[in-house]
Amino acid sequence: MLKLLVVMFSFTVITMAVDLPTKKQLNLTAVKTMVAGAEAEAKKQNVNVTICIVDESGNLLFLQRGDNVSINTLDFARKKARHAAIYRQPSRLGGEAVKSGKMDVMAFPDYFPNQGGLPIQVDGQTIGGISASGAKSEIDEAIAQAGIDALLK
Numbered sequence: 042m043l044k045l046l047v048v049m050f051s052f053t054v055i056t057m058a059v060d061l062p063t064k065k066q067l068n069l070t071a072v073k074t075m076v077a078g079a080e081a082e083a084k085k086q087n088v089n090v091t092i093c094i095v096d097e098s099g100n101l102l103f104l105q106r107g108d109n110v111s112i113n114t115l116d117f118a119r120k121k122a123r124h125a126a127i128y129r130q131p132s133r134l135g136g137e138a139v140k141s142g143k144m145d146v147m148a149f150p151d152y153f154p155n156q157g158g159l160p161i162q163v164d165g166q167t168i169g170g171i172s173a174s175g176a177k178s179e180i181d182e183a184i185a186q187a188g189i190d191a192l193l194k
Contacts, residue, residue, distance in 0.1 A: 067096055067161070067169045071192055072103050075161075075171055078191025082184045083107070083173070090175035090184055093118035094161075097168050099127050099151060110175040118174035121158030121181075123151045126170030132158035133182060157181030161189055 072094050079092050089107030091114035096102055099122075106115055124132040127150075135154035138146045146152050156178035161169040173184035 065163050065168050075188035075192050079184050079188035082187030086180050088176040090173040091118040093122040093172045095122045095126050095170045099123035114174040118172045120153040121172035122170040124153040125158035125160045127151050129160050129167045159185045
């Protein structure tokens, strides 16, 4: 019986001694807020696009194809968002790397050299990626930025 009490007390002390970090993550409310911001910017720009949001590991949280938008934008948007989340940088930088002759980056998993995907960063921590696809690349990125701005305001 004494051994059991010692073991139980040891687990209690160990449990109290562990200080687990807290981690921000995207929830449904955050996703809906970003989608609303991105959709408002797309409407302002008078374009229809596909919008994609992924978590920090690139797992799909939201994917929506706008009216009359090409079917291939589903893959493009997903790839842009995954790139932004996994590499913690705008997918535009992937395109710039390729244009500068760094072709080896194309061998990296989930690397996608096309503008329009942005990392979602809160307190210096990347918690996901958002992208748009279907308009000019600069407009796609502006739409994604509007989604992030809606979340952070």
